[in-house]
Amino acid sequence: VLCLEQHKTLYVPVPRLQKGFLNRLELPEGETGPxxxxxxxxxxxxxxxxxxxxxxxxxxxDLVVMGSVAVSKEGYRIGKGRxxxxxxxxxMMHMKAIKPNTLxxxxxxxxxxxxxxxAELFGPHDVPIDIIITPTQVIPTQRMSQRPAxxxxxxxxxxxxxxxxxxxxxxxxxxxxxxxxxxxxxxxDVEERAAQRPRRLRRRTRSHKSHSEGEGNTTEGEDGKGGGxxxxxxxxxxxxxxxxxxxxxxxxxxxxxxxxxxxVKISNISPNTRVRDLKQALSERGVKPQIxxxxxxxxxxxxxxxxxxxxx
Numbered sequence: 001v002l003c004l005e006q007h008k009t010l011y012v013p014v015p016r017l018q019k020g021f022l023n024r025l026e027l028p029e030g031e032t033g034p035x036x037x038x039x040x041x042x043x044x045x046x047x048x049x050x051x052x053x054x055x056x057x058x059x060x061x062d063l064v065v066m067g068s069v070a071v072s073k074e075g076y077r078i079g080k081g082r083x084x085x086x087x088x089x090x091x092m093m094h095m096k097a098i099k100p101n102t103l104x105x106x107x108x109x110x111x112x113x114x115x116x117x118x119a120e121l122f123g124p125h126d127v128p129i130d131i132i133i134t135p136t137q138v139i140p141t142q143r144m145s146q147r148p149a150x151x152x153x154x155x156x157x158x159x160x161x162x163x164x165x166x167x168x169x170x171x172x173x174x175x176x177x178x179x180x181x182x183x184x185x186x187x188x189d190v191e192e193r194a195a196q197r198p199r200r201l202r203r204r205t206r207s208h209k210s211h212s213e214g215e216g217n218t219t220e221g222e223d224g225k226g227g228g229x230x231x232x233x234x235x236x237x238x239x240x241x242x243x244x245x246x247x248x249x250x251x252x253x254x255x256x257x258x259x260x261x262x263x264v265k266i267s268n269i270s271p272n273t274r275v276r277d278l279k280q281a282l283s284e285r286g287v288k289p290q291i292x293x294x295x296x297x298x299x300x301x302x303x304x305x306x307x308x309x310x311x312x
Contacts, residue, residue, distance in 0.1 A: 004037045013088045017164040023050025059097040068106040072117040075128040075143035081267035089127045090151040105131040125152050157187040258306040267300040
């Protein structure tokens with residue numbers, strides 16, 4: 001919103017790079033008010049007002065804003081783990097839209113800023129941050145790593161190329177130029193290929209008409225009308241009886257769960273990994289979460305740690 005209000009040129013990446021690369025937002029003539037700007041920055045507005053920009057177009061960027069889960073004052077950045085931000089940055093490096101003086105900024109909460117993060121967590125594809133902006137401060141970082149020069153093909157799988165046509169287009173250009181574009185053989189992008197669990201379908205049972213013994217006639221009329229009402233009333237009586245029995249029993253007080261101090265998400269879990277393997281690995285490192293929410297079939301899990309209870 002601020003960019004359009006200040007009449008700046010705003011480029012927005014296409015979600016998941018599935019239908020292009022960048023969109024340049026251009027407001028129609030005469031529609032420059034706050035309502036038009038709010039509409040333009042919405043998802044539908046980006047599709048309506050956005051002008052597609054390809055990798056062969058000439059673009060020059062002064063500022064790149066990236067989302068982050070955690071950042072350090074050394075410039076290290078942790079995203080959601082799916083690599084979209086790094087891929088978008090690599091494509092912009094290929095377009096030469098990123099200049100040496102282009103700033104890379106991120107907006108986070110103060111609790112997401114750390115003094116240091118383990119350097120071994122980051123690779124050559126990770127984009128370092130120049131400026132951290134929080135609700136209370138602006139932090140220039142001491143950038144400890146270099147920016148990626150482009151797309152690192154050996155870190156991508158063939159399936160990822162098929163999901164993002166813009167990557168296939170760039171790979172063809174690179175191969176025609178005689179550059180090495182060998183992809184990795186093993187597809188480890190588990191979060192992208194995670195299949196949703198099939199829904200359980202409720203089995204429908206045929207409602208048979210109740211017949212009297214020895215005859216083919218129904219108990220109430222020829223069509224068996226009234227049987228449904230009798231069954232419903234019987235269910236109501238049974239439910240009232242069970243409710244009265246439950247009320248007579250003394251209820252066990254609910255156990256109060258301590259407040260969660262912080263949570264950690266572990267992603268890129270291989271489909272062959274079992275929960276006991278992860279528990280063993282955490283135990284060997286002295287990590288003891290109070291709750292583990294296992295989503296191994298989708299490639300991730302959550303670790304919840306409680307606040308220490310006050311000593312009485």
